[in-house]
Amino acid sequence: MEAHFQIFLILLAVLAGTALIARRANIAPAILLMLAGIGLAFVPGMPAFALPPELVLLVVLPPLIYSSSVAMSWREFKRNLRPIVLLAVGCVIFTASMVATATHTLLGLPWSLGFLLGAIVAPPDVVAPLAIARRLHLPRRVMVILEGEGLANDATALILYRFAVAAIMTGTFSFPVAAGEFAAIVVGEIAFGIGVGWLMLRARHYSRDPQVEITLSLLTPYLAYWIPEHVGGSGVIATVACGLYMSWNGPLWISSATRLQGVFFWDLVVYLIEGMLFLLTGFQMRLIYEKSKAFPLDEIMIATALVVAIVVIARFAWTFPATILPRVLSPSLRARDPLPPWQQTFIIGFTGVRGTVSLATALALPLTLSSGEPFPYRDEILFVAFGVIFFTLIGLGLTLPPVVRWLGVGQEGRAEHVHEHEQEIAARRETLDRALQSLETMTNDRELSDEVVRLLRARHEVRANQLPESLNPDDYDASALGIELTRELIGVERKTIHVMLRDGKITDETRRRIERDLDLEEASLANREYGHVPL
Structure with missing residues (x-):
């Protein structure tokens, strides 16, 4: 226990230092955090630490999905439901099928194991590409589609993953039964998630206590996720539905005090979870490297390169037809929603970065079959999954900014x-x-x-x-200068109340009340500054 706590403290220190370096170098923190985790794993004397898959799937994933769902606009999610579903469901199934076909045809992997590997590496991660995309000023609709896809694709992948594992464990698979179960899971989880949102929103409203409300908000994603997951679903769809319900109805039910405190609380929670996840993902490299010694390295590298190429190509092969064909087949859709510029479609296809859900599902593979025999190709699948995460995060993550600049998408x-x-x-x-x-x-x-x-x-x-009267450069400069000078004046007030406290002219309680007013004013300045865009 003490060794694990020491590792946790080391990871926190590395997280803070790496985040500062990433900000100065203008690189996505996820990339540097994963590289830092890999480097930390091979430090002499550093104990090996296996990332428990249940920690990711049951403890870490629910609050991440929920916070992203609450931040998502239900109106924009509904407006872009067609491309989101085509990516979150269609592209995941298509990618899994392509991986299964390629690995079976070229590498001789059994079909069931090929689909299992495909389900593991099919869902793109939403954290790293969105962190990069927000700084690149991508068009709003592209951001909504990517974020909406990231909310729902894990559900599709987890359901496919469980079907594949069950087929390998039992040796049987029925497509009609699986399709019926998939539909039942989707409908049931949407209804359950809305019900949890309705219940928790009213419980928070009647509690009228910010601390209690924030505690209930932390319990909400676990209630929405764990119960469907326990009865055989994914839990992801219910959590997304719950978050979207809260996003749309919450402003009328949640008090201002709770909202102000809750924003800071959830920002910190998400920051720590996402940072630790990428660090721990890189930290698994030592364990995976030790396991890779049991099989020929050239064969596993060829398999990794093949799967990386398939997941990247499959996303492009799906994204462009899924954008064009519905408009070709439906004149009304074409008139209502004209074909977007090809550059936007290309960017959506380019953001296929894989993340920790792929690693967690690979780590969660059973050690043995129901017959007691070792689970076939388990270590090889784990190595390939890590390789896909590494190469897509580093390769696509680092090249996304120059690609966006080359295509000129950021201007729009x-x-x-x-x-x-x-x-x-x-x-x-x-x-x-x-x-x-x-x-x-x-x-x-x-x-x-x-x-x-x-x-x-x-x-x-x-x-x-x-x-400001308008957004012309003169008005922007004047407004920005006003914000800067206001900050300086607030700084003068802070120093003054500190001197008054030191001299005994005011009490600590008085100082705290004045500081709270200054803090709120400074937060208001930051909010105004965030919206300003120099022309």
């Missing part, structure tokens, strides 16, 4: 961001105007004193003056 994304910010300014002005109208009504109906009205009008004027 920046233009969309500017338009979105203009809409935001207009929405803020409309809400302020509506509030001012309500203030006039309150003044007439409630006979408010001049002092109260003056204070309320001053609040309104301060918020209105913070909004």
Whole structure:
């Protein structure tokens, strides 16, 4: 236990240091974290640590899926449901089939094991490519499709994985039965996830305590995930449905205090989980390397190269026809949703990075069959899965930024961001105007004193003056300078209250209340600054 805790502390230190280096080098943290984990695994004296698959599938995966689902817009998810389903279901099944066909035809792997390997390496990871894509200002729809696919493709892969393992363990497989079970799992988990969201949202609303509400929010993904997973489902679809329900209905039921504290809590949780996952994924290299000594290295490298090539090519082979054919076959769809630029489709096909779910499912393979014999090709499958993760993360992750610049996709994304910010300014002005109208009504109906009205009008004027008139460079520079100077003034206030506390003029409790107001104002500045886009 002490050795494991020491490893945990070392990993936390490496996580913080690597994240700082990644920010300065402008490289996706996931790439450096995985490389750091590999390097750390071979440090002399470092004990080997096998990543428990149940830790990923039952403990780590639910909050990651849930947080991404809550952050996803239900309206945009519904609007892009067709391409999301085509990728999350169709592309995963197609990739698994291509891997099975290639490994059976070229390497002589049995069909059942080929489909098992395909199910393991088929689902792309959403963390690393999205972390890169957000910095590259990809078009909004591309981001929504990638994020929506990342939410649902794990469910398809896990269901295929369980079907394949069951077929290998029992020696039998029925496609009609499997298809019926798949449909039942999807429908049942959607209904269950919505039910969990409905129940937990009301429990949080009636608790009216931020600490209790945040605790319930942490329990929500496990409740949505564990019960369907325990009865034979995947748990992923239920968690996604629950998160989307919370995303759409939560703003009317969750208090502002809970929302402010919950954002910081979940940001930290997701940051630690994602960072530790990539570190521990790299940390498995030592264990996998030791296992690889039992079989010819050239054969396993050829198998890894083949599967890497198949998963990359299969995604392109699916993405372009899935984008073009529905519009060719449906004139109404073509009129309603014209064919997007080929560059966007190419970027979607290029982001096929594999991640920790593939490694966790490979590690979760049984050691023996029901007959007691060793599970066939288990170590080889584990090595190939790790190789696919490594080469897609490093290869596709590092080359995605230059590819985006070469295709010029980022320019469209920046233009969309500017338009979105203009809409935001207009929405803020409309809400302020509506509030001012309500203030006039309150003044007439409630006979408010001049002092109260003056204070309320001053609040309104301060918020209105913070909004830029437009997004032209002069207004942007003035707004940015105003934010910078406001930060300096807040810094002066912080130093002043520290001196006053030191001199005994105020108590610690008073200092904390003043600091909280300053913290909220500074967080508001950061929120305003995030929306600004220099032209």
